[in-house]
Amino acid sequence: MNFPFYIAKRYLFSKKKHNAINIVSGISVCGVALATLALVCTLSVFNGFQDMVASLFTAFDPELKITVQEGKIFDSQNERIQLLRTIPEVAVFTETLEENAMVQYKDRQVMAVIKGVQDNFVQLTAIDSILYGTGDFVLHDSIVEYGVMGIELVSTLGTGIQFVDPLQVYAPKRNMKINMANPASSFNMEYLYSPGTVFVVNQQKYDSQYILTSLAFARRLFDYKSEVSAIELKIKSGYNISSVKSKIEKLLGSSFVVQDRFQQQADVFRIMEIEKLISYVFLTFILVIACFNVIGSLSMLILDKKEDVLTLRYMGADNRLVSRIFLFEGRMISVCGALIGIVLGLILCFIQQRFGIISLGGTNGSFVVDAYPVSVHFSDIFLIFVTVIAVGFLSVWYPVRYLSKKLLQK
Numbered sequence: 001m002n003f004p005f006y007i008a009k010r011y012l013f014s015k016k017k018h019n020a021i022n023i024v025s026g027i028s029v030c031g032v033a034l035a036t037l038a039l040v041c042t043l044s045v046f047n048g049f050q051d052m053v054a055s056l057f058t059a060f061d062p063e064l065k066i067t068v069q070e071g072k073i074f075d076s077q078n079e080r081i082q083l084l085r086t087i088p089e090v091a092v093f094t095e096t097l098e099e100n101a102m103v104q105y106k107d108r109q110v111m112a113v114i115k116g117v118q119d120n121f122v123q124l125t126a127i128d129s130i131l132y133g134t135g136d137f138v139l140h141d142s143i144v145e146y147g148v149m150g151i152e153l154v155s156t157l158g159t160g161i162q163f164v165d166p167l168q169v170y171a172p173k174r175n176m177k178i179n180m181a182n183p184a185s186s187f188n189m190e191y192l193y194s195p196g197t198v199f200v201v202n203q204q205k206y207d208s209q210y211i212l213t214s215l216a217f218a219r220r221l222f223d224y225k226s227e228v229s230a231i232e233l234k235i236k237s238g239y240n241i242s243s244v245k246s247k248i249e250k251l252l253g254s255s256f257v258v259q260d261r262f263q264q265q266a267d268v269f270r271i272m273e274i275e276k277l278i279s280y281v282f283l284t285f286i287l288v289i290a291c292f293n294v295i296g297s298l299s300m301l302i303l304d305k306k307e308d309v310l311t312l313r314y315m316g317a318d319n320r321l322v323s324r325i326f327l328f329e330g331r332m333i334s335v336c337g338a339l340i341g342i343v344l345g346l347i348l349c350f351i352q353q354r355f356g357i358i359s360l361g362g363t364n365g366s367f368v369v370d371a372y373p374v375s376v377h378f379s380d381i382f383l384i385f386v387t388v389i390a391v392g393f394l395s396v397w398y399p400v401r402y403l404s405k406k407l408l409q410k
Contacts, residue, residue, distance in 0.1 A: 028297040029337045031290035036341025036388050037348070039283045043380045044349045046276040048373030053203075053268060054261065059126045060201050062094075062232035063241055064248065065259045073097070073227040080252050081231060087251075089244045092234035094118045097218040097227070103211065104168040105157040112153060113209045114169065116218025124234050127199065127212075133161045135196020139214040146214075147192030150207035151200045161198050166191040167211075174223040190221050284387060291395035294333050298326055298400055326400045334392025338385055346381075349374045 066081075068074040074081075076095050085093050097116040102109060122128065122137055131137060131148075138146050147167055154161065170187045177186070192213060201207055219225065235244050241260055249258050262269055352358060356371030 025297045025333070028290075028293040028333050029340065031293045032287070032334055032337025032388065032392065033341035033344065035283065035287040035290045036338050036384060037345040038286065039280070039384045039387070040342055040345025040376075040381065041348055041374075042279050042283060043276060043384070044345075044374045044376050045372050046272065046279065047375035047377050047380065050269065050272050051375045052369060052373045053265075053272070059130045060199070060206055061261050061264050062124055063235050063261060064233040064245055065264055066231040066233070066248070066252065067229065067257050067259070069255050069257055073224070073229050074256075075226055076228045076231070077226050080256075083251060084231065084233070084248065087244075087248070089235055089239045089247070090233050091236040092120055092124045094120050094124050094232050095215060095228040096121075096230045096232055097215060097222070097224065098229045099171065099218065099222050101169050101171040101221065103153075103157065104170070105159050105163070106165065108157050110153070110156050111209075112149075112211050114171075114218055114221065115210055115212050116215040117212060118215050121212070124232055130199045130201055131197045132200055133197035135162070135194070137197060138195040139212070140217065144193045145190070145217040146195040148195060148212040149198050150210050151198050152204065152208035153211065154198050156208065159194070161194070162196045163194045166193050169211075169221060171221050188221050188223065190217060192217070284391065287388060287391050288395065290337075291334070291392055294330050294392065294396055295399045297333065298330050298396060327396060330396030330400060331389075331393055334389060334396075338388035338392070341388070342381060342385060346376065349376050 066084075084090060095118055099114055100111055101114045103112045117124075117139070119139060121139075127137060132151070137148060139148075140146060144166075147169075149157075149159070157167075159167070169190050169192055172187055192211070199206070199210075199212070215228075219227070233248075235241055245258050245260055249256075252258065352372060352374045359371045360369070
C-alpha cells in the first residue's frame with residue numbers, strides 16, 4: 001500500500017489530540033457534500049424541466065420538419081420533395097402552410113398564425129392528447145371549414161370553446177397593392193367555424209397564436225396553389241431519427257433545412273441550457289468556498305501532527321513525502337464529500353420523483369405540474385464528480401505544499 005496514503009487514511013479516521021480538529025474535519029466533509037448535493041439536485045431539476053417541455057412539444061411538433069433555406073415557401077411538387085414519399089423509413093408525410101392573418105370575432109380582432117394541415121395531421125402528431133372540449137379534431141366537411149384554436153387565443157377573442165358565429169379571417173391578396181379607395185377589396189376574407197374543441201400545449205407561442213385548419217383553406221386564403229411552408233414527417237418505429245435526418249439532408253441538398261424536435265425549438269432549449277450552465281458555474285463557486293474549510297482543517301491537522309512528522313523525518317522522510325501525506329488527506333476529504341453528496345442528492349431526487357414533496361407553490365392547475373420535475377442524467381453525475389474532485393485537488397495542492405514547508409520546518 002502507498003505509504004503516504006496509508007498515513008493519510010489513519011489521520012482522517014483516527015481521533016485527534018484536539019477535538020476541535022475532528023469537528024473542523026467533519027465540517028469540511030459536510031461542506032463539500034452539501035455543495036455536491038446542491039449540484040446534483042439543481043442540475044436534475046433543470047433536466048426535469050427540459051424533459052417536461054420536450055414532452056409538451058411532442059404533441060404538436062413533428063419528428064422531422066423540412067423547410068426551405070431561403071424564403072418562406074416552396075413548391076411541394078419539387079422532385080426531391082416527392083422522393084421523400086418513397087423513403088421506407090417515412091411513416092407519415094404531410095404538407096403544411098403557415099402564414100399570419102387577422103382574425104375577427106364580433107368586435108374583437110387579433111393577429112394569429114393560420115396553420116393549414118392535411119387530414120393525416122392526426123397521424124403525424126399526438127394532437128388528440130392535448131385537445132379539450134366536446135368536439136373532435138375536424139378540419140373541414142362538405143359545407144364549411146373548421147378552425148382549432150389555442151386556449152389563450154380563445155380567451156383573447158372571447159369565443160368560448162364552442163362558438164356559434166364564425167371567425168372572420170383576413171389576409172392581404174398576393175402581388176396586389178392596397179386600394180386606398182376601397183381597402184377591403186385588397187384582402188381575402190374567409191370563415192372558420194368551431195369544431196367544439198381547442199388545444200392546450202401550455203406554451204404561449206402556440207396557445208396564444210395558432211389556429212389549425214385545412215391546407216386547402218390556407219392556400220385559398222393566402223392565394224397559393226401547390227406551395228407549402230414546410231413538409232412534416234413521422235418516422236416509422238425502429239428507425240433512428242438522427243440517421244434518417246442525415247439521409248434526408250443528403251437527398252435534399254443544401255437548399256432545404258431538416259430539423260428534429262429539439263432543433264425546431266432551439267431557442268427554448270438554448271435558454272434552458274444557458275440557465276443550467278449558469279447554475280452549474282455559481283454552484284461550483286460555492287464548492288470552491290466550501291473547499292476553504294478543507295484548507296483550514298489541513299492547517300490544524302498539520303500543527304496537530306508536528307510530533308508525528310518529526311518522527312517520520314528521523315526515519316528518513318523528506319519534505320515531499322510529508323507534503324504528499326497531507327495532500328492525500330485533502331483529496332480524501334474531497335472524495336468522501338463528493339460521494340456522500342452524490343448519494344444524498346440521488347436519494348433526494350428519487351424522493352422528489354416519487355412523492356413530489358417540493359411543490360411549485362401555485363394553486364391546483366395553475367402550473368403544468370404540481371411539483372418540481374426531476375430527471376437524473378448520469379452524464380451530469382459524472383461531470384459533478386469530476387468537478388468536485390478537480391476543485392478539491394487543486395484547492396489543496398498549493399496551500400498544503402506551502403504550509404508543510406512553513407509550519408513543519410526542521
